[in-house]
Amino acid sequence: MIGIFGGTFDPVHYGHIKPALSIKAALHLRQLRFIPNRLPPHRAEPWLSADQRLQLLHMALSGYPDVVIDERELERQGPSYMVDTLASLKQEFSDEPLCLIIGMDAFLGIASWYRWRSLFDYCHLVVINRPGFDASSIERGFDAADYDFLKQRLCSDTDALMAQDSGQILLQSVPQLEISSTMIRDNLADEELIAQWMPDQVYRKLRGFINDDR
Ligand code: ATP
Numbered sequence: 001m002i003g004i005f006g007g008t009f010d011p012v013h014y015g016h017i018k019p020a021l022s023i024k025a026a027l028h029l030r031q032l033r034f035i036p037n038r039l040p041p042h043r044a045e046p047w048l049s050a051d052q053r054l055q056l057l058h059m060a061l062s063g064y065p066d067v068v069i070d071e072r073e074l075e076r077q078g079p080s081y082m083v084d085t086l087a088s089l090k091q092e093f094s095d096e097p098l099c100l101i102i103g104m105d106a107f108l109g110i111a112s113w114y115r116w117r118s119l120f121d122y123c124h125l126v127v128i129n130r131p132g133f134d135a136s137s138i139e140r141g142f143d144a145a146d147y148d149f150l151k152q153r154l155c156s157d158t159d160a161l162m163a164q165d166s167g168q169i170l171l172q173s174v175p176q177l178e179i180s181s182t183m184i185r186d187n188l189a190d191e192e193l194i195a196q197w198m199p200d201q202v203y204r205k206l207r208g209f210i211n212d213d214r
Pocket of ligand 1: 006007008009010014015016019101102103104105106128129130131177178179180181182183
């Protein structure tokens, strides 16, 4: 199975890297693909350029085996709809199941994604916990029809997920890290604080980008 981890990565931090690697190990993924988006459909233009986000991702992930940075959304024109990305991945990896890894915050907003129900034709969903967002809010977070659609797909463990090619949802717990890209962008002046939230070389590179802009 191939794990897909999409995001803006503006910038990448340990809250992306550690949970994604922990899912790779727990689900014995053959490969993990980080997919930075070009134009996130649900938010403002990223703060860093696509090239800067990509450079930081390469730095953060180099050395991890079977981890790939996939540039297909950066190469595609228009908004980065996940359903289009999955369709193109499925064409490339037609014989292998895909699982889309998303944080609980993103999962709670999934019913607003473009053609969101079609995601399940292409992949499983692995939802990871994130500080501030917990599974007890799932029922409240969706209207009744959407909740029913999702509830039928919830599976209890990895074996149940693996038994199907696509369409299942697994809630998987990972070490909790209270870090977000927003916290980094909001605390740039506090060097000691944000240096802890990403690998050293990534932090130094990010500092370089900020200094070049001054
Ligand atoms: P921003 O603060 O700019 O919204 P972010 O830190 O949430 O950014 P994204 O690039 O938007 O990062 O997120 C990509 C994916 O990583 C999403 O599925 C998100 O839920 C997940 N994610 C980000 N940070 C964490 C974290 N600390 N723990 C678990 N999942 C996370």
